[in-house]
Amino acid sequence: xxxxxxxxxxxxxxxxxxxxxxxxxxxxxxxxxxxxxxxxxxxxxxxxxxxxxxxxxxxxxxxxxxxxxxxxxxxxxxxxxxxxxxxxxxxxxxxxxxxxxxxxxxxxxxxxxxxxxxxxxxxxxxxxxxxxxxxxxxxxxxxxxxxxxxxxxxxxxxxxxxxxxxxxxxxxxxxxxxxxxxxxxxxxxxxxxxxxxxxxxxxxxxxxxxxxxxxxxxxxxxxxxxxxxxxxxxxxxxxxxxxxxxxxxxxxxxxxxxxxxxxxxxxxxxxxxxxxxxxxxxxxxxxxxxxx
Ligand SMILES: Nc1ncnc2c1ncn2[C@@H]1O[C@H](COP(=O)(O)OP(=O)(O)OP(=O)(O)O)[C@@H](O)[C@H]1O
Ligand SMILES: [Mg+2]
Numbered sequence: 001x002x003x004x005x006x007x008x009x010x011x012x013x014x015x016x017x018x019x020x021x022x023x024x025x026x027x028x029x030x031x032x033x034x035x036x037x038x039x040x041x042x043x044x045x046x047x048x049x050x051x052x053x054x055x056x057x058x059x060x061x062x063x064x065x066x067x068x069x070x071x072x073x074x075x076x077x078x079x080x081x082x083x084x085x086x087x088x089x090x091x092x093x094x095x096x097x098x099x100x101x102x103x104x105x106x107x108x109x110x111x112x113x114x115x116x117x118x119x120x121x122x123x124x125x126x127x128x129x130x131x132x133x134x135x136x137x138x139x140x141x142x143x144x145x146x147x148x149x150x151x152x153x154x155x156x157x158x159x160x161x162x163x164x165x166x167x168x169x170x171x172x173x174x175x176x177x178x179x180x181x182x183x184x185x186x187x188x189x190x191x192x193x194x195x196x197x198x199x200x201x202x203x204x205x206x207x208x209x210x211x212x213x214x215x216x217x218x219x220x221x222x223x224x225x226x227x228x229x230x231x232x233x234x235x236x237x238x239x240x241x242x243x244x245x246x247x248x249x250x251x252x253x254x255x256x257x258x259x260x261x262x263x264x265x266x267x268x269x270x271x272x273x274x275x276x277x278x279x280x281x282x283x284x285x286x287x288x289x290x291x292x
């Protein structure tokens with residue numbers, strides 16, 4: 001025989017029921033909807049967070065959402081480039097890419113990094129398919145003309161053709177996309193992964209685009225901004241509060257929102273299950289940008 005023992009406050013049945021109801025309401029609204037997740041930063045490097053990522057994305061899939069992963073992999077590209085005697089150079093957060101850097105970027109991003117993410121998701125029980133932005137002519141790119149520097153084979157996106165992604169989603173796969181595009185000239189281009197994620201979200205008319213990164217969200221005066229409008233975000237770029245790797249993320253979020261994506265979020269990939277709390281509870285953990 002066992003008697004009912006008092007439970008700690010977080011296991012109180014009323015609290016648990018309320019949380020469950022809250023989550024169920026969100027789950028209903030998400031069924032069949034596309035969520036583009038940019039996977040970058042420390043979440044991609046540290047083993048303990050890799051497993052959390054795979055488990056969470058697999059859970060979203062089993063709840064009926066249609067996740068699409070777009071990944072970065074800058075640190076791994078730099079590591080391999082160094083073993084080939086190349087010195088990584090950046091201008092405005094963009095990797096200057098000569099022909100040797102380009103070969104390494106494509107090999108690392110569309111090869112090792114892409115397949116590691118696919119393996120992680122498959123191990124967690126999903127069916128993931130790794131493709132690059134070149135496959136099915138998904139990312140059509142052209143050379144990015146920088147005002148002061150020649151960045152080499154860094155591309156900007158002309159158009160995203162979402163047909164291949166939609167075909168994979170329809171068959172129940174999770175597409176995992178590396179940020180490599182091709183030009184009319186058959187030239188390969190290295191694309192910033194944040195830019196790729198936001199253009200893909202726009203082309204898919206995704207419900208959400210979520211950036212997993214190595215900070216909790218947009219920081220200002222040592223605090224995380226939980227919500228801001230598009231015009232406030234533009235102001236923070238102009239004043240220099242948002243800079244470096246955060247700039248292409250926020251610019252991409254603004255473009256995605258303008259193109260009809262319903263919401264855009266930045267969360268930490270180092271908070272266990274931040275993805276789940278952002279999606280299924282009333283209180284998100286990171287930054288959300290809303291349309292003006
Ligand atoms: N206002 C800001 N708030 C938060 N982070 C900022 C801000 N301004 C600049 N940053 C920088 O942006 C970084 C996140 O972008 P970063 O490009 O380094 O990561 P990522 O895009 O997640 O990874 P990857 O580029 O490898 O895909 C933060 O670590 C921080 O240094
Ligand atoms: Mg980045």
